[in-house]
Amino acid sequence: MPRRRDPAAPRVVHRTARVALRVTPGQRRRCFGLLRSAGDVWACVLEVNGWRRRRRDAPLVGYQELCRELSGSGPGTFAELDSVGARSVLRRFSDAWFAAAKRRSAGDLSARFPRRRRGLVPVPWYHGTFTLDGRRVRIPTAKGTAPLWVRLTRDVPYPVEQVRSITLLCEGGRLFLDVTAEVPVAVYPPGREPDPARVAGVDMGIIHPYAVAGPGRGCWCRGGRSAPSTACT
Template identity: 75%
Template sequence: MVYRTARVGLRLTNAQRNRCFGLLRSAGDVWACVLELNAWRRQRHDTPLVAYQALCRELAASGPETFAGLDSVGARSVLRRFSDAWFAAAKRRKAGDLAARFPRRRRALLPVRWYHGTFVLNGRRLRLPSAARGAPFWLRLDREVPYPAEQVRSVTLLADGGRLWIEVTAEVAIVSYPAGTAPEPDRKAGVDLGIIHRYAVAGPDGQALLVSARAIRAEQHLHLADTKGRRRAVARRAPKPGRRGSRRWRKYRRRTRLVEGRHRRRIRQAQHEAARSVVAWAVEQRIGTLAVGDPRGVLALKSGRRHNLRVRNWQVGRSIAILRDKAELAGIAVHLVDERGTSSTCPVCRNRVPKPPGRTMACTSCNATGHRDLLAAANIATRAPAGGGLVQPAVPPAVITHRRAGRHLPGAGRSRRDPVARTDHPV
């Protein structure tokens, strides 16, 4: 069994919308109270109060209706979030990551989670628990939940991009296959992550897959250009520091949040489409193990303003998480391996090859040629994870399957071109 989360929109009246935002603000107040409590304890040189059980005892001692309409279950979900964040930072600092910081920043709105047995889900209607002597709080979803009601384990109320959402988490069984069609753990494929090609997969028997992310990169480029244009247009009307904004400025800020939220949703959907293509191809090839090259070691390198922006928009950690999430549901194991040197090594003769100026890499020792991302993926497939594992010889790709991610993006189609000018094509 694995856990899956789906985000569902809400159809609300003005009163319901105000009540939802009130719950999120109350959750932010719980977070602020915990920060204030630990600040007092630091001044007295006492041990910080971070354990979930100790925080729950403090919450019970505060009495009912302390945080307006937020019930105790929702307040405890905020305490759980704080405790998990604190111990995660402590674990990273103990491992030597001095950049890890403990939670000490206040938040105006904080997501609230309710667990199984505290809410009622009936079709498109959802009833959230309310505080003592509070009126029942029924909400209407804008679509059906994609999971059976008996599998739903929690619901989370959150605000993103100026809109309110409900995230439904359910317990889903791993996909079962007919006899003779299940993925085989001995069949292994290497996955190379990139900006232009989000996933380059080299599998056994010379099979390979290329998932293009040019539409995603174009969406990020165009969104950045639109954002700069909007900022230039309202620069003269911006309020001075320390002054409250006008109605026009508040409308601009509201519109900006909506546009940013829509942009993030489009990119997230395209990332899921790309990962879904990889998992579907792996199931078709009966691949049971994916060795993913981890390129996060290069994220801290300074490579110039423009390239640093591309790397920041890459979101490599999210790409790995989405791929792992979908692979687990399909019964495919995912292992992270070191990818250092895979893009400059020939998978046939294992000699070093200089970086090519284009997408085709040619070895001067054995005259082997191929797509450089796929050759890197073939090298990744030969590497074992840190704890050991299956190692197989490199197989250069012979049959390449092409897929594109982000066909839902505005203008993405057969005629869409990358925004970067090409020398071999008239502009």
């Protein structure tokens, strides 16, 4: 569960960076095993609620209720997926169900409850359950299994003490880690705050990764098929 912040604490915003993983064949197999096990947890919840629906019982959608059902399944049911990762999947299912129920109660009949099975489901872990050491990350696994250390392809753009969660996911057949951090909100001295009347437009491209335009000034950065360079006009 995410931690509760002191209302008097400095304001922060959450920022997420997606970093690709550099893994060995064995690490890749284990990471995909965790994603498939998370998909099994999702499918089990759908199956249980399918049985309850056929018996005209109330659906099992509350996070606490789902966790009690998970604890009754016993250790090792979902291979190397640990209880923290499995509970995060249950949290995601519960949030999706109640979000759909809220939209439908507001009159949005296009909202659909989660009823589709997924082969691979992203798995998040919160602060204190994983280890981040430079470009090396220890992903939590079930008790009694070998530690799973993976390597990132680049440095995380946040200080380690600001990182609050990681999420293992697959996109386009590649493994990634979403690293979420708490970043303090910038505070400016009186009289030196940003001028809200000054704006700039940013355009993302391919040959030119980005271009920025402001009042009487424009900058672009050239990359991709040629060496990176920057020019301002």
